[in-house]
Amino acid sequence: MGVPDNYIDLGLNALARSGEKGWFEGHFGAALLAAYYLDKENDLPDHVKSGLIQNCEHYIGKYPELFAPYSTDEVADLCHIEHVLKGIEANLEGLRSSGHGVILGVLGLKALKDRPDLCKVSIAKGVYQTIMHASKDRQNRYYGIKDYTALSFDDIFGISAYNSLFDLIEVCFAELEIVIPDRKVEDVFYFFTGELEHGVTFAHAIVELEQMGYSDLSKKGFQLHRLQMHLNxxxxNELLYEAVTQPFFTAITDQRYWTKIYNDPHSIKVPYSALSLIKHLPENKRVKAEYNVCKILCQNKAAF
Incomplete structure (x- = not known):
C-alpha cells in the first residue's frame, strides 16, 4: 500500500486552480503533493500511509472543484516552469504571508520538474497566480508590530546570520522550544503556533530550492527566514504559561496522530517538512527536534 501516484496530478490541479480564489486554498493541493513526497521519500509505517490517504481523500471530497483536471489537449512543455520560478522569485523580494508564496511555489516547482508531462501553461500560470496572492498580507500579522512589512533585516535581534543551510535548519528547530497555542490577544487573533509551522515549511522550501539547483534563490531566503524567526x-510574556510542554505523543509517525482526519492541511505539510529537515540534523539532536514538532502536531483538531 502506498499513496496513489495520481496525487501529484491532483495536487498540481488544485494548486493551480487556487489561483482563481486565493493562496490559502493552495494548501489543499499542496497537502496532496506533500503526502505524495512524504511517502516517496520515507519508509513509512502502513498506518501513516493510510492516514495520508484518508486525509487527502477528505480534501478531495470536500473541495472537488479545486481538483478538477485541466484539458488533456493542452501540450506540456517544461519551459512553462518559468512562470512558477518567476512567482517564487517575486515572493523572495520580501517576507509576506509567512513565506507561503515560496512554500507553495516550491512544491509546485518540484512536482512539475518530476512530471514534465504535467507542465502545461494553464497549470504553470495557475500556480503562479496562487503564489502571487501570497505576496500581499495584513500588516499586523505579528503581535506588537503595527506593520511588519516595514521592518528591515537590521531590525532582527538575537538571531545570527545564516552561513549555511545547516544554520537555517538548526534555528528553525530551536525556535520550537516555546510553542504557544494560537489565540486572540486584545481582540486580534495571532497564529503563535501557526507561525512556527510556517518556520518549518519555509525552511524546507529554501532547502528544496538548493537541492533542485536554485542556489541563488535559496540564499535569498536566508535573510527572510531570519526575519520570520524574529517575528515569530x-x-x-504572560502567555508563556500556556506553552505546550508535554505533547501526548513524541514521534511524528505516532499512530494516534495518523488515525484521525483533519480539516487543516498543515496536518500533512508540517510532518513532511519536519521529517525531511530532521534528516539534516546530527543524530543527537533529532529526538528533541521531533519532540518539539509534536508540540505543534498534538494541537491539530480532528474533523470528526
Missing part, C-alpha cells in the same frame, strides 16, 4: 518570537 513576538508574544506577550
Amino acid at each position: 518570537r513576538q508574544h506577550p
Whole structure:
C-alpha cells in the first residue's frame, strides 16, 4: 500500500486552480503533493500511509472543484516552469504571508520538474497566480508590530546570520522550544503556533530550492527566514504559561496522530517538512527536534 501516484496530478490541479480564489486554498493541493513526497521519500509505517490517504481523500471530497483536471489537449512543455520560478522569485523580494508564496511555489516547482508531462501553461500560470496572492498580507500579522512589512533585516535581534543551510535548519528547530497555542490577544487573533509551522515549511522550501539547483534563490531566503524567526518570537510574556510542554505523543509517525482526519492541511505539510529537515540534523539532536514538532502536531483538531 502506498499513496496513489495520481496525487501529484491532483495536487498540481488544485494548486493551480487556487489561483482563481486565493493562496490559502493552495494548501489543499499542496497537502496532496506533500503526502505524495512524504511517502516517496520515507519508509513509512502502513498506518501513516493510510492516514495520508484518508486525509487527502477528505480534501478531495470536500473541495472537488479545486481538483478538477485541466484539458488533456493542452501540450506540456517544461519551459512553462518559468512562470512558477518567476512567482517564487517575486515572493523572495520580501517576507509576506509567512513565506507561503515560496512554500507553495516550491512544491509546485518540484512536482512539475518530476512530471514534465504535467507542465502545461494553464497549470504553470495557475500556480503562479496562487503564489502571487501570497505576496500581499495584513500588516499586523505579528503581535506588537503595527506593520511588519516595514521592518528591515537590521531590525532582527538575537538571531545570527545564516552561513549555511545547516544554520537555517538548526534555528528553525530551536525556535520550537516555546510553542504557544494560537489565540486572540486584545481582540486580534495571532497564529503563535501557526507561525512556527510556517518556520518549518519555509525552511524546507529554501532547502528544496538548493537541492533542485536554485542556489541563488535559496540564499535569498536566508535573510527572510531570519526575519520570520524574529517575528515569530513576538508574544506577550504572560502567555508563556500556556506553552505546550508535554505533547501526548513524541514521534511524528505516532499512530494516534495518523488515525484521525483533519480539516487543516498543515496536518500533512508540517510532518513532511519536519521529517525531511530532521534528516539534516546530527543524530543527537533529532529526538528533541521531533519532540518539539509534536508540540505543534498534538494541537491539530480532528474533523470528526
